[in-house]
Amino acid sequence: MEWFSNLLLLLCPLMMIFCMKGMGGYKHHHSHSSNDMDIKISKLELENEELRKEINSLSAKVQKDL
Incomplete structure (x- = not known):
């Protein structure tokens, strides 16, 4: 089960990257x-x-x- 907790730990930053890309990243702030x-x-x-x-x-x- 240790591999599962490591997988969850790695998924968090990856999901954040995809979410930020979906929102337009930081371009929105410099419009x-x-x-x-x-x-x-x-x-x-x-x-x-x-x-x-x-x-x-x-x-x-x-x-x-x-």
């Missing part, structure tokens, strides 16, 4: 290009700045009402 990420970051920075301005204007209104 976005650097340029796409730069564009997304720029859009988020602009949106963040707009939201900060809106928060400041709302804070000023609240201060005036007090």
Whole structure:
């Protein structure tokens, strides 16, 4: 029965290799290009700045009402 436990021990890494290959391996994590990420970051920075301005204007209104 020792051969059976050794067989199971060897099957684990082999199954992991096949599973990772079936999922696409590590390519899935690098699907976005650097340029796409730069564009997304720029859009988020602009949106963040707009939201900060809106928060400041709302804070000023609240201060005036007090």
